[in-house]
Amino acid sequence: MIVTIPNSLAPPSILAFAAELDGLPAAELYEFDFGRSRWFPPFSMLLLAIILKRFRDAHPESRCRARNHEHHTYAAHLGFFRSFGLQHGNSPGAAPGSDNYVPITRLDIEEIRREAVDRWVEVGDVLEAKARELAGVLTRTDQGALFDTLSYSIREIIRNTVEHSEAPDLLICAQYWPTRNEVEVGIADAGIGIMRGLQRNPSFADLDERQAIQTALMPGVSGNPLAGTGTDVWQNSGYGLYMTNRICRSGGKFMICSGNAALQLTANDKMDLAGNMPGTAVRLLINTDRLPDLREQLQRFHEEGRRAAQTIRGANTSFASTASQMLSEDFQGNEIDDDF
Ligand SMILES: Nc1ncnc2c1ncn2[C@@H]1O[C@H](COP(=O)(O)OP(=O)(O)OP(=O)(O)O)[C@@H](O)[C@H]1O
Ligand SMILES: [Mg+2]
Structure with a gap:
């Protein structure tokens, strides 16, 4: 099953996405499509990471896979993907924390x-x-x-x-x-x-x-x-x-x-x-x-x-x-x- 990460990453649409995830039927494979490159604001990144981690933990028998995540170099740099368990980019806290x-x-x-x-x-x-x-x-x-x-x-x-x-x-x-x-x-x-x-x-x-x-x-x-x-x-x-x-x-x-x-x-x-x-x-x-x-x-x-x-x-x-x-x-x- 393909799950599309919302285009708008404003907090309200991430909250709506969380509800959508809750309603998904059982599947062997969930493939999360991160879509085209776009801006991941800090709070939205946190919300999304928490929601995806919760979904991962709630579906131990299923496979979760990402696609199009490689478009998001900045989010990867900030530890976004690793924070919910995907082995891509930096670990949380690993980026040096410069440039404000x-x-x-x-x-x-x-x-x-x-x-x-x-x-x-x-x-x-x-x-x-x-x-x-x-x-x-x-x-x-x-x-x-x-x-x-x-x-x-x-x-x-x-x-x-x-x-x-x-x-x-x-x-x-x-x-x-x-x-x-x-x-x-x-x-x-x-x-x-x-x-x-x-x-x-x-x-x-x-x-x-x-x-x-x-x-x-x-x-x-x-x-x-x-x-x-x-x-x-x-x-x-x-x-x-x-x-x-x-x-x-x-x-x-x-x-x-x-x-x-x-x-x-x-x-x-x-x-x-x-x-x-x-x-x-x-x-x-x-x-x-x-x-x-x-x-x-x-x-x-x-x-x-x-x-x-x-x-x-x-x-x-x-x-x-x-x-x-x-x-x-x-x-x-x-x-x-x-x-x-
Ligand atoms: N992260 C949190 N988890 C659980 N409850 C929280 C959390 N943040 C706030 N609260 C609840 O909201 C209440 C109000 O928080 P607020 O910071 O305004 O006051 P306080 O922490 O009780 O006192 P003060 O900030 O003056 O030390 C808290 O007392 C707590 O019951
Ligand atoms: Mg307080």
Whole structure:
């Protein structure tokens, strides 16, 4: 049976393709046709890799073969084909990551935890360093509004994966196009998904997947029932997704897919899509044209978020300042901890 990879590689058509794969009848051979050469955006590449890997794993008795994959040298270079098991091109993480891109890269969560223990630091500190490293690869700098915005946003999304997803690893892929004034970052895990993540908090136990992704984006909403209590800077407060989606939406786009729900948001628009994803995948699309100072932006979102949280049932409305509401420089140095 021939399965045609969709011509449009925009996330909505990949989500539709995932549903199509689910409905395919049993066959001895599935031949995936990658078609003519075209642009594979980072997040689309991640989604497609996850979906194809899931299909491969669900059909252990069938043969899966690729055709026309050799047209896609750039995707091959970024580790796309190897990330779902096809022996073609680079392995994930093998491309050097220059020219403002991060190839498909797998981060091992257990390894991150071990590194934190070995270095006597918090997991959040290790993730902060990882996020800064990735933002540095993309921007070729270690300061400025774009660097700050990217390291903050990447940190918050990978923190969520590590803190909430229960997945063993996460995938990240990103690219910055200076001439287009655009950065795209995709981060995905195959964990428990947003709905089950939120259900840990009794206030949000009855939401379905669609309601859960909408609710998780609101300020003060956390699956951690202890959100907002305590003074630890890495304590959850329910602001990570709220802040990152607001950052992306000023000029760019934010997308989140989890289970059977997906949501794409721009400054004025909300697109509700049927999803079909194991775990959680987030796309950050940031417009780098006239990017505002991140510190001021976070402060404003923080204040607006606090006010909005008062009206959201179950939201954390405490005033503890935690990492998701601040830039790293705002809390570094405050938390020197020599305990052991
Ligand atoms: N990758 C994920 N897997 C499972 N659940 C998730 C994931 N990302 C987010 N969630 C759920 O969405 C909730 C809201 O996330 P958000 O980042 O806004 O707040 P938080 O992580 O709880 O707190 P903070 O970001 O302030 O530390 C999480 O508490 C969790 O229940
Ligand atoms: Mg968070």
